[in-house]
Amino acid sequence: MxxxxxxxxxxxxxxxxxxxxxxxxxxxxxxxxxxNYVDDVKLPGMLHGDFVRSPHAHARVKAIHTEEALKVPGVLAVITAETLKTVNLAWMPTLAGDVQMVLADGKVLFQNQEVAFVVATDRYAADDGVSKVVVEYEPLPVLVDPFKAMDPDAPVLREDLAGKTVGAHGPRKHHNHIFEWSVGDKELTDAAFKKAEVTIKEMISYHRTHPSPLETCQCVCAFDKIKGELTIWGTFQAPHVIRTVVSLIAKIPEQKIHVIAPDIGGGFGNKVGAYPGYICAAVASIVTGKPVKWVEDRIENLTATAFARDYHMTTEIAATKDGKVTGLRVHVLADHGGFDACADPSKWPAGFFNIVTGSYDFPVAHLSVDGVYTNKAPGGVAYRCSFRVTEAAYCIERAMDILAQKLGMDPAELRLKNFVKPEQFPYHSALGWEYDSGDYHTAMRKMMEAVDYAGLRKEQAEKRAAFKRGETREIMGIGVSFFTEIVGAGPSKNCDILGIAMFxxxxxxxxxxxxxxxxxxxxxxxxxxxxxxxxxxxxxxxxxxxxxxxxxxxxxxxxxxxxxxxxxxxxxxxxxxxxxxxxxxxxxxxxxxxxxxxxxxxxxxxxxxxxxxxxxxxxxxxxxxxxxxxxxxxxxxxxxxxxxxxxDPPNMTYPFGAYLCVMDIDVDTGVYKVRRFYALDDCGTRINPMIIEGQIHGGLTEAFAIAMGQEIRYDSEGNVVTGSFMDFFMPTAVETPHWETDFTVTPSPHHPIGAKGVGESPNVGGVPAFSNAVNDAFAFLGATHIQMPHDYWRNWQAAKNLGVVA
Amino acid sequence: MIPGPFDYHRPASVGDAVKLLADLGDEARPLAGGHSLLPMMKLRLATPAHLIDLHGIAGLKGICRDGDRIVIGAMTTQAELLASAEIGERLPILHETALLIADPQVRYRGTLGGNVANGDPGNDMPALMLALDASYRLEGPNGAREVAAREFYQGAYFTALEPGEILTGISIPVPPAGHGYAYEKLKRKVGDYATAAAGVVLTMAGGKVASCVITLTNLHETPLLATDAANAVIGTTLDDAALKAAASAARAIMQPASDARGPAEYRIHVGGIMVMRALQRAASRAS
CATH class of the missing domain: 3.30.365.10 (Aldehyde oxidase/xanthine dehydrogenase, molybdopterin binding domain)
Structure with missing residues (x-):
């Protein structure tokens, strides 16, 4: 040497x-x-398509007049449901076992639903054509509130399902009912509640929001008539699945379909499913023999392309007086919009929501989920989370805080008392999962030490006293969140998409x-x-x-x-x-x-x-x-x-983490300030710590947005009132808090390198931390649960409801 | 998000621009920074057949002193206002407010004239023009005229501008040395219009308010001059009762819409708080 x-x-x-x-x-x-993104793809002779969309949330389509549009220079074709019927593509299957209109077939079910597709030589001509298509609508009664979906006199949304008493996931109870899914032991759970010393019950809503990737959904379809081959460049999170789906529904041999997903500008679940734009661009290319590009704009993306959440979770916990949980009972009302287009593994209509027992050792639990149709856009995708895991984590983490409040216990202490213990792994949860590994107590204690949890509680007590003496108009909240995720779908015994195992x-x-x-x-x-x-x-x-x-x-x-x-x-x-x-x-x-x-x-x-x-x-x-x-x-x-x-993985992986948020709220304006946010993540073996930190920063920023204001909101007529970045809260660097990251390492025992997945943890764990901070701030004034999102006016409304502002 | 067809014109003088407007009639719209008009065109809510771009008119830019007034060309950008030492010294409230308008990219393009001429109740500068008692120079087929900002706003997007007229300049009397000022704007995020905002220009004498003007943004279909609110603090030390009286008088004239920023009730409530905070901050700056 x-x-x-x-x-x-x-x-x-x-x-x-x-x-x-x-x-x-x-x-x-x-x-x-x-x-090199999809919109960078420019092919010789390429045409452009754009949609005529419905201004109504629920209406019969009486007629579509295309004559004037076809006179616009550059407009070559206007495709409607009648055109698509000639190739049997007016409807398409969804990943959730439902069917969805590609273009309005007789009626529309949500505002901005796709009604006709105008194909032209350039994007300007296409939009000129869109403005010249005349559609005759007959407005129908609108169903916006999911809690009214199964009223006896609720309007019938899905006429195509008339007489169908069984859907893809079992019996349907009502014309607007999609499925009921239940897990766990109902009898044992009911018994636990009967003999419980303490119980809590709260309807915890996770509002409708949207993944809103910076790059919207788009594609270029090029059909080669000579070879009979279709090439699709698209914003696809799952290109092979798209190839198989296109082959099955368009009856093109799979080897003659080439799917290319170039660089993608963010997905967050928004780019998993198939959308009408893809079908229409493909049909337009087959009809014209030329490449056809479809690029949706921001308003189209927010209002028509795959929303997320919209889960209304009635949650009950049974416990002993000294704070040991003895049972969990959850009923979810799931608003799926006009079609069930959730992107879940096929056998899981509510995703993995049965991770809702969280990090706690519940001896018994029962969960049931009812999915319903409303006059809203379809979707229900996993916005930076494993399927419905964010909803589940929010549900249990809010509920544990509500229980702590009722017991007069510190929320961190309550969690420590009920965590699954290290020696219990692999742990079998009451709702059927096998948690691979974890050391929750170590992570929680490390977090509490890092932030000086006891010191924060002391400061909060002093501030509360000062508020009551009238010396300040600011209240302080400390939000604790301890989440367990289930990621890595998944083992072929549990998971498939349209019959394809999720290897x-x-x-x-x-x-x-x-x-x-x-x-x-x-x-x-x-x-x-x-x-x-x-x-x-x-x-x-x-x-x-x-x-x-x-x-x-x-x-x-x-x-x-x-x-x-x-x-x-x-x-x-x-x-x-x-x-x-x-x-x-x-x-x-x-x-x-x-x-x-x-x-x-x-x-x-x-x-x-x-x-x-x-x-x-x-x-x-x-x-x-x-x-x-x-x-x-x-x-x-x-x-x-x-x-x-x-x-083919033998099991899922179960990342976890301990988050803490410190927030101050001005009760007179509802304006909040995130003073501190600490995030400890355990994702097992860490491949690239810098990329992990970047993932945590991005996911926390999304969680912050969702908890503090980001929503897709409808008025009573079914109009989207938050359909652009003016009103849909997308924080900039100015609004975004500073993030502190930390970690522990508990490798997955069944994964070859012990890694668990991390990209979505911050969205899953972050939302409850923010929401718990707001709720904790108001708790001493008598609040038990304030619904998200916690934007300024709603914080003020909460203060007003509690009688602390005039 | 694709506008309809239009013809583009770039006149070199105000006279040419006025002539184009007169010749083309209702189908023509003058274009300044474009931050209001172009999004409306992309949504096809506005479909002018002709755009008359004012960027080619050199005479519409610049900031100059004219006796006890400061005259600002309509095409002066928010960024140019911020770069002006004269504005910073004599009209510091314009700096404070310009920094609350959108983001640097918008401020490089957005103009003072476009901001005040459009009649958008969400724009911040009109309330300041009311507070400072500015006047606007309007040039049209029948020549030029001056209209007080306080007489200019008639409804949402509805102003004293006659067909064919262009707002070419803004003339602002220099407030007395030692005046206090503040613009308090509550907004949801960078780039947002005000949920509620209040502008205050005042002078103090012997610890009491000697003169005061209060104006409000986005709390009605036009910017508001809150005269009763101002009268409620003149002669006071801005004690708690005076502040509350001002907030109450200001709230009495607010009629905001309920929107995604919050219900009207909330916007009126925080509108009063913006008034109180602006008064306190303005007083703390007065000498």
Missing amino acids: NDMTPTREQREAALEGMGCRRKRVEDIRFTQGKG DSCEIRLHPTGAGIARMGTKSQGQGHETTWAQIIASEIGIPADNIMVEEGNTDTAPYGLGTYGSRSTPVAGAAIAMAARKIKAKAQMIAAYKLEVHEDDLEWDIDGFRVKGLPEKVMSMKDICWAAYNSVPPGMEPGLEAVSYY
Whole structure:
């Protein structure tokens, strides 16, 4: 050895593997404006489509007059439901087992529903055409309030379902009822409530909001009449699923469909499903023989494309006087809008809402969910959360605070008393999940110490006394949230989408010079996969991350995968990467043994290659093995060094975290100030701490927005009143609080690298922390539960209702 | 979000612009910063056949002193107001307010003339013009005339501008040295219109309010001059009772719409609080 020989630490650092704060490789193009998004796709002869949309929330469509629109220079076609019927595409299946109109077929069910699709030579002409289409409507009674959906005299929304007493998820109780889903032991739960010393009951609403990615949904469809092939560039979080769905509904052989998801500007669940725009652009391309682009604008995205939440959760907890929980009973009224277009695994009409027992050891629990139709946009997607997990976390975390208030206990103390204990893992919850690992007490105590929880409570007591003496008009709230997520859908025994098991995949090919490419079934929308996937490979097989290119989003080259949402990429595809890498490593070991003239078992792995046990100088680096794989493999072995893995996870993963928010509220104006926000996350093994922190910052910002004002609100006529960024709260850097992040590490025992998924934790855990802070601020004035969102005027309204402002 | 077809004109003089407006009639709209008009066109709520862009008219820009008045060209941007030391020294309330308008990108393009001429009750500058007793120069086919800001606003988007007239300048009397001022604006986020806002210009003498003007933004279909509210504090030390009387008098003339910023009741309540806070801050700045 000489001075130039790198140390083990230097060799390890050179890989930039797991644990390294590697800078995001994709940012080189994003920060220079060189990303390639769908709207950057410009093809020769490309046409543009745009929608005529309904101004009414519920109306019969009497006639659609297209003559004047067709006279507009540049307008080539106006597609209506009648056109689509000729190719049997007026309706499309949803991921939730319902059907949805592509274009209004006889009636409209929500404001801004798609009524006709105008195709023109440029975007201006298309919009000129839209303004010339005349639609005759006959307004019908509007149903906005989900609590009135199942009234006997409620208007009939879905005439197409007349006489259907059974839906995709069992019996329907009413013409506006979609499904009832229940889990848990009702008898035992009712019994626990009967003998409970203390109970609480509250209707906790999680209002309708929207994922609103910066880039809206869009596509370019190009049908090649000669080859009979359809190529679709689109904003797809799950490109392979789109290919299969298009093949099934358009009857085009799957090998003749090419789906390409280029760079995507945020998804947050909004880009999982299929929308009318995709179908219309594809049909328009087939009809005209030219490429057709469809790009929705912000108002269309907010008002018509896949909302999130809208869960109304009547929640009861039974407990002993000293604060031990003995039962949980939850009924959810779920507002799905005009069609059930939830993007959940097919057998889960309410997603994984049965994680609602949270981090607590409930001996018994029962949950039932009723889904109903209303005259609102369809959706119900997982906005930066695993399916309905955010709703569940909000429900239990609010309810635990309400119980603490009733018992006169500190909310942190109540949680510590009821946490699942470390020795109980793997833990079987009363509602059917097997939590893989956790150490909740350690995380909670670390949080309490970091923020000086006792000191904050003391300060709050002093401020409350000062408020009561009339010395200040400001109240202080401390919001505690301890969440457990369920992510990584999922095991084939639980999860499928339209019959396809929710595995994910990775194909790694190493090149002779010690470099390689990894192709994935996932699709980054900003998560930084190109950076982190290469880090897993670097650590597994000793090739520097910089030498690994990661490619996603092209269904012709990528192995089949179910895509990126629900924090599933690391738990599922991350595992596939490790498994593919290990296959390569096994072959590499055989090659190294052959070249070093020893038995395989005499070799041991050492950072970036193999060495002979007991002879540290006798080594073969992975780089040299790559070369050898292409010229001197052992006799009988195929040349090359590549592997594919399709990973069906044995279980979900269960990340958790302890969050705390300190907020001050001016009761006279309702104006709040987030003074401090601390977020401790445990996502198991941490692949890239910098990217994790970025994910936490982004998710907390969304949680802040949702809890403090972001909503899709309708008036009594079904008009959206928050349909643009003027009124739909999208915080800027000025409004966004400062975030403090922290972590503990409890690896997943069943995941090859122990990682759990983290992208959605901050949205899941953040919302209850903010809402609990507001509720905690008002608690000493007599409030038990104040509904979200907590924007200025509602805070003032709360203060007024409590009699502290005139 | 795609506007309909229109023709674009870029005259080089006010005379040419006025002539174009006269020739093209109702189908023509003058274009200043465009922050109100262009979004309306993209939504096709406004569909002018002709846009007359005023950016080519050099004479419409600039800030100059004219005796005891400051005259500001209509096409002067909010950013140029902020860059002016003269404004900072003589009309500091314009700086305070310009910084509350939207964000830097908007302020680089948005003009004072467009802000005050459009008649949008959500715009911040009209209330200041009422507070400072500014007058507007309007030029049209029949020549030029001066109209007091306090006479200009007649309803939402409805002003004293006659067909064919362009607002070309704003003339503001310089307030006395040592005056106190404040513009209190409650908004939901950067870039938002006021949930409620109040402007105050006052002078103090011997610890008491000697003169006072209070104006209100976005609490009625026009900006409001709250005369009774101002009278309620003149001669007082701005004690608690005087502040409450001012808030109460101001609230009596507010008629905001209920919107996503909150119900009318809330906007009126916080409107009164903005008045009290503006009075206190203005007084603290007076000498």
